Amino acid sequence: MKVLPFKIPKPEQEALVYQEDCGIIFYDKLHQHEEIQISYVASGEGSLIVGDTVNDFNPGDVLVIGENVPHVFRSDPKNSSKSIMYTLFFTKKSFGKDFFSLSDMTRLQLFFEESGYGIKILSNLERLSSHFGHLKNQSRIQRIATLLHILDIMISSEKQPLSTFVYRKTYTNDEGNRMNNVFEFALNHFHEPFSLDTVADRANMSKNAFCRYFKKRTNKTFFQFLIEIRIEHACRLLFKNNDLSIAMVSEQCGFLNIANFNRKFKELKGSTPTQYRKYSIEKWNNQSKAS
Known part of the structure; x- marks a missing residue:
């Protein structure tokens, strides 16, 4: 099974992907993808490895994983409740190569730099969870507007980096499988x-x-x-x-x-x-x- 690089399945013309993960576990293999990932954990808990650092995730967490940052969610097997996560995936070129370079978007540049180490949002969580809760029933245009609302809230929120070091080269499939085997063994034993x-x-x-x-x-x-x-x-x-x-x-x-x-x-x-x-x-x- 090819684990890395992990490619988010999406139509070529779909700029923003909304995904709901619902089950006993999330996708628990080490992976990376070119899309920036913004996730809200509605239910579930466990370990989150981002780059070089082991974190935990819990209900109510809002997490940002930057482009090509290796990461893995490992749900706690002793937690009997379902793991539910709402996620938006997009790249900095999703809405045109210059969209996020516009002067109106200047405040986002630091946010994108910080996302390269992964981010946990610490404040404004109720406002953010409300926006994530509306995504399911929104049209594609409405979801793009919601993404901009979420980004606007995040740049003014307290943040905590999820890692201190990220290997900047994109893993080959062989390297990805090798590192996944090591991480999986460590998490299991x-x-x-x-x-x-x-x-x-x-x-x-x-x-x-x-x-x-x-x-x-x-x-x-x-x-x-x-x-x-x-x-x-x-x-x-x-x-x-x-x-x-x-x-x-x-x-x-x-x-x-x-x-x-x-x-x-x-x-x-x-x-x-x-x-x-x-x-x-x-x-x-x-x-x-x-x-």
Whole structure:
């Protein structure tokens, strides 16, 4: 199966593509496409890898993936509810090669640059979700108008980058399949002990060649990447499973001792697991009261 480059299926004359993903999982293979992707997660949660960085996604998230940015959504298999996402795909040439170069569009240039690392929108989420909710029943012209409304809101919103490094060369199909196999193995087996030789075999490479290959494309070692996956999973467990002790969370995420888990968690999240759990639950309670 050819995974990369992933081509969004669309008629040649269709400038803007609206897509609804609805199922137990989203498309969970590493892929990239020339279109800029703006997505609203209506339901579902899991891990999102963009470029070199492991993030999470949750209901209500608004996410932007720039052109040719490698990414993969991995829904949490323990989440029984459907994953639902509404997405708009377009390129900077969709409405004519000079449309987004017009002086009226000047404020969008920084937004497009930021999208090259992926973006999570942090504010104006209710306004944005309302626009996404109307897309299904709109005509093509109305959807283009809605896209412009969404972009206008986004450029004034608080944002958070989803990655710090993106490999700028377009993957070949062979490279895409190789990286997908590695990412898939890490996401499926992060909680288990395994050697670097095992991962290198998945990439069909020697251990030394694999280490160089992975570092060049992600700007980090494989084990740095693996620790990020483990810590992101730990964050979900800490928030959703308050009955699990810190030691049990550490064990379920693949750490051999709790001291190492605490140290790595604080390095990546800036707080201890206990502090993170307390803050996350308080934040959720405050949001629930406000709504």
